[in-house]
Amino acid sequence: MTETRVLMVCMGNICRSPTAEAVLRALAAREAPRLVLAIDSAGTHDYHIGDPPDRRSIAAARARGYDLSALRARQLTAQDFQRFDYVLVADTQNMEEASELLPANPRARLQRLLDFAPGQPLRDLPDPYYGGPPDFERVIDLCEQASRGLLQHLQSAADDGRGQRA
Numbered sequence: 001m002t003e004t005r006v007l008m009v010c011m012g013n014i015c016r017s018p019t020a021e022a023v024l025r026a027l028a029a030r031e032a033p034r035l036v037l038a039i040d041s042a043g044t045h046d047y048h049i050g051d052p053p054d055r056r057s058i059a060a061a062r063a064r065g066y067d068l069s070a071l072r073a074r075q076l077t078a079q080d081f082q083r084f085d086y087v088l089v090a091d092t093q094n095m096e097e098a099s100e101l102l103p104a105n106p107r108a109r110l111q112r113l114l115d116f117a118p119g120q121p122l123r124d125l126p127d128p129y130y131g132g133p134p135d136f137e138r139v140i141d142l143c144e145q146a147s148r149g150l151l152q153h154l155q156s157a158a159d160d161g162r163g164q165r166a
Contacts, residue, residue, distance in 0.1 A: 003036040004154055007080055008113065009098055010090040013043030013073035016125050016139055017090060018053040020113055022066040023143040024150065032151040035158065041071065042080060044089075044097040048073040054129065060136035081106035088113040088150075091124035114142065116149035 006024065010016035021041035028037050052058070053068040061068045078101045081087060087108045089095045098110055114123050125142055128135035 001034065001036050001158060003038055004086070005038045005084040006040075006086045006088065006150070007076075007084040007108070008039070008041040008088055008090075009044060009076055009094055010041075010125070011043055011045050011094060011127070012048045012129075013041055013075070014048045014051060014054045015057045015129055015136075016127060016143075017041035017043065018068050018071045018073075019057050019061055019066070019136075019139055020088070020090075020125075020143045020147070021071065022061055022068045023140065024147040026066055027144065027147045028151060031148070032155055035151065035154055037154075040084075042074050042076040044076050044094050046075045049075055056128070056133070056136050057139075060133065060140060064140055066140070076101060078103055081108045081110070084108045086111065086150075088116075088146075090127070113146045113150075116147075116153060117142065117145040118149060120145055 008017040008020035018041050021039050025039045028035055051073045053071055058068045076098060081103055085108055087110045089098050089112055112123055113125055114120055128139050
């Protein structure tokens with residue numbers, strides 16, 4: 001089975017995208033072990049390059065069994081659209097900023113993460129940065145929904161013989 005490369009993207013790569021990265025990695029290992037995935041995250045801005053995730057994201061994730069502690073922020077590059085199969089952004093603003101880096105013939109599909117949570121009415125993953133613990137919990141809930149939807153999509157594509165990139 002071929003490897004599918006997924007990049008999660010938010011603004012600073014310290015709250016939403018590292019949470020999404022860790023959630024997808026853990027759920028894939030538990031719920032879709034036959035899929036071969038490479039998962040990373042990045043930010044559209046350079047505010048936090050090299051920094052660990054926000055301590056509140058780390059704490060909320062740890063309480064739910066996800067480990068963000070080893071992750072470090074990096075900035076999205078145009079090359080990411082050739083290295084990854086999916087570039088999944090947190091919200092409309094990040095979609096617009098990521099689109100500005102999109103090369104002429106990208107390998108990656110640029111989509112919102114919550115596109116993979118069809119039962120969820122939100123399309124933008126809310127930024128918990130200026131909120132409290134419930135906001136960080138909500139991000140984890142939404143990342144779990146979207147990750148499960150993405151895994152189902154990738155499994156269906158693999159089962160249909162189209163490979164994982166559908």
